[in-house]
Amino acid sequence: RPECVYSSGNPLDCQTKLGNLHPMNLDRIRERLSNGFHPFVLETSGGKRVPVLHPDFVIVGKGVVVVMGEDDSITTLDGLHIASVEDALGSKRRK
Numbered sequence: 001r002p003e004c005v006y007s008s009g010n011p012l013d014c015q016t017k018l019g020n021l022h023p024m025n026l027d028r029i030r031e032r033l034s035n036g037f038h039p040f041v042l043e044t045s046g047g048k049r050v051p052v053l054h055p056d057f058v059i060v061g062k063g064v065v066v067v068m069g070e071d072d073s074i075t076t077l078d079g080l081h082i083a084s085v086e087d088a089l090g091s092k093r094r095k
Contacts, residue, residue, distance in 0.1 A: 025082040026065065026079045026082070028085045029042070029060050029065060030060055033058065038087060038088075039052060039053050040085055040087055041085075041087075041088050042065065042067070042082050042085055043085075044083060050075050050077065051088055053088070057069075063078065063079045064078060064079060
């Protein structure tokens with residue numbers, strides 16, 4: 001069985017799907033994109049923070065997230081290294 005790196009120490013943060021690791025944070029990102037978008041920030045296990053300012057500027061794949069920045073830069077993140085998904089400063093999510 002492949003080993004999973006847990007961002008929070010919680011084994012539920014990662015699950016096995018069809019023999020491949022499937023990071024649970026990718027599902028959280030998809031939910032944020034489909035449930036009334038508000039800007040958010042992805043933080044990696046290395047501490048890098050990547051803002052997602054508009055739903056058109058992010059692609060979520062099976063195990064990877066690609067984010068385009070305001071300056072047209074591209075950041076590719078391995079889903080296993082996304083440690084948190086949180087609201088951007090000044091962004092209010094409705095519950």
